[in-house]
Amino acid sequence: MKLLIIEDSASLRRSLRIGLANLGFAVDDTGDGAQGLSMAMTGGYELIILDIMLPSIDGITLLQTIRTKQLDSKVLILSAKQEPEDRVLGLLTGADDYLTKPFSFDELHARLLNLMRRGGLKMMSDIITIDNLALNLQLKLLKVADNVIDLTPNEYKIVECLFSNQNKVFSAEKLSTYLAGQYDLISKNSIEAHLSSARKKVRVAGGELPIQTKRGFGYIVQGQ
C-alpha cells in the first residue's frame, strides 16, 4: 500500500513517515510542492497526505492538477487551523478527507483506514457547486437549484473541464483536447456552439453558467 506525504514541516513529515511505515505502509515523502506533484503523477500512490502550505506549488494547485490528470489516488488534506473556513472548504473540492492541525496520530490512522475501506467512493469530489449550480461528476449532470439540466456529452465535458479547473483559462484548443483526446480535433466554432447551447440550457432553467469568455485567450470559471 503506497502512500505519499507532502508536508512542509520536516519534523512532522519525519514523524508521520516513521509512524506510518511502522503500521505497514510503504511511505514516500517530500517537503516540496513541485517535487510532490511529479511524484504523485508517476508513483502510483493509493493515498496522498497533502499539506496546504507548501513551497513552490501550493496544495490547492497540486490537488487540482492531479485531479485533472485523472489520477485516482485518494487525497487527505492537512490544514492549519488558522486557514479561514471557507478557504478550507474550497480546498476540499477534490479531496477525500481532511484533518486540521494539530491532530493525534491515532486520529490520522483511523481516517486512513476509513479512506481505504471506502474504496473508490469519493465524498467531496463528486459534486462541484458554484452559485446555485451543482455539477454532479458521478451522474454526469448539472442542476440549477434542483432542476436537472440534460447536457450532451460534449457540453457536459466543457462544463466539467472548466468547473474542475477553476481560475484557469482554457483555450478552445485545450478544450478540444479534453473533449476528443490528443489525436482528434474539434473546431473552435464547434466548441463555441456547444458552449452556446449549454449556456442557453442553463439560462432557460433560470441560472447562468459562470463561464466567462477571455477574449483572445479562452474561457474561465472564477471561484471566489
Place this chain on the structure above:
Amino acid sequence: MKLLIIEDSASLRRSLRIGLANLGFAVDDTGDGAQGLSMAMTGGYELIILDIMLPSIDGITLLQTIRTKQLDSKVLILSAKQEPEDRVLGLLTGADDYLTKPFSFDELHARLLNLMRRGGLKMMSDIITIDNLALNLQLKLLKVADNVIDLTPNEYKIVECLFSNQNKVFSAEKLSTYLAGQYDLISKNSIEAHLSSARKKVRVAGGELPIQTKRGFGYIVQGQ
C-alpha cells in the same frame, strides 16, 4: 467455531492464526490456493479469511468456486490490491466482508464478530429491491413482484453491477470489465444486446428495469 485462513504471506498467516486461536477460534491455515479450496470444501468452516493474491488459484476464483458448490461458509476477503474494481468484484461474487491491507488486528476481530452476529444464510444486503423488482445476489435471480425472471449470466451481471452501484454511471467499457474481467473484452454491441434482452424479459413479466441510458456516457440506476 472453525475458521480457515488462506493467506499467501507466511508471517501474516502465522500472526493471524496465533491471534485468532488466542481468541478462542479453532483455526486452520494454508498459503496455497488449491489446497485452501479443498480444505474449504471438506472442512466445514464457519468462516474463511481469504487473501486475493494466492499461488495456484486466486482468491476470487476460489470464492466463486465454493459459492457455486453451495458451501455456506462466510468469507472475509483480505486484499492488498489497489483497484476498487477488485473490491466490488469480490463482494459481488459472494464475499461477506472485505478488509484492505494493512489492517489492525482489532479491526479484523471486530469484523469477525460482526459477521458471526449476522448469522443466517440470507442477509438483508443480499437482496436489492427497487420498485417492484428484487434482485437476489445469493440466488442470482431477479423477481418482478414474485415472478422469477430467468436471466442469463451476462444479463444478470449487468443488472447486478448497476443495481449494486446505484447513482453511478457505468460505461459499456466498464461493464465489459465486470462481465469478462480485465483481460477479456465484450463489445459494446454485445452489452447492448444483453441489456436489451434483459429489459425485454422484465417488460414481458410486467415490470420495467430501472436502468437508464445516459447517452454518450453509459447506464445508471438512480436510487431514490
Place this chain on the structure above:
DNA sequence: TGGAAACTTAAGCAAGTCTTAAGTAAAACT
C-alpha cells in the same frame, strides 16, 4: 459428438448529437 443455451455479430431503424456555415452581436483597434 450432438444439441441446447448463451454469446456475439450484423443490419436496419430511430433518435440524438455534432459540425458547419451564415448571420448577428460585441469588443478592440484606428
Place this chain on the structure above:
DNA sequence: AGTTTTACTTAAGACTTGCTTAAGTTTCCA
C-alpha cells in the same frame, strides 16, 4: 465613428449512438 476582428447564435444536414431482431458462432454438458 467606422472598420476589423472575435465571439455568439441558430438551424440544417451529416453523422453517431443505441435499440432491436435475427442469424451465426461458441460453449457446455450429457
